[in-house]
Amino acid sequence: MNWKNVLSLMQVERKSSRLIRGKKLTKYRESGFFAYWPYWAGLALGIAVGVLAGIIYNFTSTADPRLHALFQEGVLSIFLSLPTLVLVYSLVFTTMQQIQRSGVRASSQVPYWLPVTWQEHTLASILASLLGFPLASVIFITSAITIFSVFTGQVLTAVIASLAVLAAAFMASAITEILRILQVRFIGAVYKSSGRAAVWVRFIGSLLFFLVFYIIYFYVTSGGAVTFIQTIASAQTAAWFIPFVWLGMTLYSFTSGLLLQGVIFLSSSILFIASLFFFATLLNRRFGLYEPPAITISRGVYAPKTGFLGKLGFSTAEASLIRKDIKAFTRRRELMTIFIVPIVVILVPIMQSFGQTSTAIPPQISVLMLALPFLFPAAIIAMSLGNFMIGEEGQTVWRIYASPISAKTLVKSKYFFIIFFSIIVLAITGFFGFLMYSPSLRAIIVAYFEAVFLVFALGAISLSNGIRGADFTEIPRPRMIRLSWSLINLIACLLAGMAILAPFFPYALSFILSEIMPGLTGTALLDPLLAVVVSAIIAVVLTVIFYRIALKNAKELLKKAEM
């Protein structure tokens, strides 16, 4: 194993973040400190959290000595569950990162013709997957627990836990590497045998895969984390035979004084990690150079379609742009996440609230809950699509630049696509909302109208920002929009959404007040239909203004057209 080769390959991966639009590539200089800022930030934050937790621990333990033993026990159970928690967390994150990589294979193939062994290549790939957020979070956790342990007197346990956390992160990344290679080889075979259905197999398969991983991700990173830690701490010993918990079991055994058991689990963990690495290397050697087969979509005589878009008044150029984008969003793996994220954002709280909905939510509040299935998913989809519609073109944007496409054509087709997909999402989630909350017909109509207003306005706002902040970088993954413009768009959409829904705030307030103080009647300050009309006027004004801004931005984009 040539460690210099491994480090060099990892450096290539790290430096891929340099490809940010607007950087002066002729004289690129990198600040050594800022290149590693996520790790410094993780360390600083970890130390700060450790110190703060330590101070709180000291204060409460001194105030009530009975709490001391209780805290010690609690801290220990957290330490013991950390390796498994980090394993699950890193596995989800590194897999998501891997999936979102673009289809550009050029950079990843370079090592294949260099004098690099498969072991070096595989190890570099495993370690490189950890770079960025996964490694920064591991640094944060290890520094926080080490500092905190100084206050609790559990330094040795914390150090061992930190080592176990690092090993768990490596284990997760090795599993991701194995999944990556298997995915290339075996999914390729599935596509080949699927024939014409391959696109749909891929679409549905990818959506399900994303859905599962996102739900786990949100569950682990949101309120479910505490429950998750508790579950791990209690279930770890029962599931001792599963290799993924062996690191946690090693810690548990040593801290419980079971030295022999600890040595066995430690040896088993090392063996398991080594076997994962060797298995990944073996797969890489076997399938690393595998080229997935081409997906054949059509056979036979070519017959151009006129389609229904022409009947809707779209020109052939506009219709072809819309059709192209529909194919992009159903065939490009990295774009499918756009449909998944808002759905999951809605699904997770709904799933979490399942146990509670039966316990008598007042009808007034239940009407407000309609926002969850009706307003949010469609609005989030409109916002996300608007954000990415231009940037998703990536390096193929030259085709738009070099074609006789005017700003009007570009904006019209992209805007229609946003509205089209958002309304489909609204129809689906609205149907589920109807099943879940059984609202009155009046409430359904109002909710649908408001959702449509949001879709039109937020779509226009996001498209205007998406054009302005478009980022066509594709390596290591498609960026689509610059972070600054993504944040600007988020704030703009938030403000616009509040403005459109503002006429309904008096209702919400009166509903809530009538619940808190039953003496008060839920008198509406405005007629609901009047509120809808006012809301519509606000939405129309915002839509018209931002559609015009989008046109102006598109003219600018096509004029500069720098590739």
Add this chain to the structure above:
Amino acid sequence: MSETFAVELLKVVKRYNEIVAVNQVDLNINKGEIFGLLGPNGSGKSTTLKMLLGLVQPDSGSVNVLGIDVQKDPVAVKQLVGYVPESPRLYEFLTGIEYLDFIGDIYGMQTEEKKNRITEYLKALQLEGREGDMINGYSDGMKQKIALISAFLHRPKLLILDEPLSALDPRSARIIKDFLHQLKRQGVTTIMSTHVLEIAQAVCDCIGIMYQGNILALGNMKELRAMSKLPDSGLEDIFLKLTGTDDIRAVVEELAK
């Protein structure tokens, strides 16, 4: 604006920070001519070609294509031009046929004409049978063929081709070369950039040699020979002499040490 010129560049300058990519270039290209734009890497060829299509804005000077000011009406220019960039990136999630169908629609082609022409080109360039595959499964040569078809499809009046024959098999390369001559007879102007000097010598009526953002020499083979004072030489010797890179022997000897 002259009726005889397909392209007129007047005192065109393009800078990238302190680097002058194109420096005060004056260039007229006749209608119905095959024009070869040659030059070493980084000499400003691709930038010049992109400026003809409005893909790069000149810092100063004017660019007229087929009688239209590119900066004033780029969409009108693009409608009349077929363009193949160097290493074209295509929509890899589309099939070959879907891509060409998209291109036909973008240029507003009639359905029947689009269908006929796509079928003819696919057959001529031996892509039949693979047109229903997604482009991400194509070889570089197949992608180049699709890019070339997409440039020819709408019968443009001007073709701008950056390294058009790269990655093509000999049969397809020959078809494209002969087809360019055929188009020339129909009055179509072609501007091509290439590093393969044999192709330029065989195909082009007029050749411009760019170096460090300037047009060093311009003319047909006879004029270039006279300019370089190499009466019996081929384009390679002329190119190397004019661009000051004729010290090849010394460089090779130094490398071989």
